[in-house]
Structures are given as structure tokens and as C-alpha cells.
Amino acid sequence: MMRYSGIIYNDTAAAPGVCLTFFTQGCPHHCKGCHNPETWDYEGGQRFTNDVLEDIIRGLRANGVNRTLCIMGGEPLCDRNIFLTTLLIQQVKAKYPNQKIYLWTGYTYEELVKRYDNKTKYVLSNIDCLIDGPFIEELRDTTLQMRGSSNQRIIYSKEIVNGK
């Protein structure tokens, strides 16, 4: 059964502009100092249903505001969550082909590029921005845009080569 952690429908903190932020449930990384340890348990969170998907699709354009879709964890790209992440991106893109999508992962870009499964390729080819790498407490820096620690990188789609 697919589960997710939560949704912020009007998020002005995640990325530039107004965002709809979707949190997946379940994370294998267990970074020391993680701010969302309640997202680690794969059995936690809530059931993802078709109604949730419809709420997201409506929410992305509610009140005429064009929101960026932010996907973060938990871990959106682990084995247990990548199906839901792919499904969400496919459904949103089917409705809004130009939808802007930012995705946060605890894997590094290099680790993702080494994967050969179609879902990882699909995700990398269909997002506008990847924020990569685990949170490392010793490298914590609260002044960084969109990141918690300085090892993490902001990689825009033109630099994402896999699947293109």
C-alpha cells in the first residue's frame, strides 16, 4: 500500500515562489540530526489515495496561483517510494505538461546516475531541479538556500544528463 507523510499546499519556504510540497513516507538514510525522523517509518504517515492525487492536482493551481511541486522525504527515490514518486510526476505532467518540479533526495546525484532502472531515469528526466545528498550534521549551515548542510547541491535540469 502506498503511503505518504503529508502535504503543504501553500509553502513559501521550500523553494522560490509558492510551492505545493509533498512529503513521502519512509527513509533508509537515518541521517544524524534529521529534522523529520517521523518520516523514517515506512508504515507511518497516511494512505495515498486517488482523492489525495486529485487534491494535489487542484492545489497546484488553486486560486489562479501557479505553484512549483516540491517532492521531499522521507526519501522519494528509495525502492519503496520511487513507484509513488514516478506516479505522482506522471499524473501531474499529464495534466500540466510544463509543471515545474523540484525534488530532494538523500542519495547523491552520482549514485542516482549509476542506477539503470527506468523509474530513476524517468524522474531525473522530468524534474527541473534536484537537491541531492544526505544531511550531514557537522556540515549544517542554516544560511544555505534549499539545503540543510553544505555537502548538498542544487542541480538544475540542464546539468542532469541521465535519460536526456
Ligand code: SF4
Ligand atoms: S534523507 Fe532526509 S528524511 Fe532521510 S534521514 Fe536524511 S535528512 Fe532525514
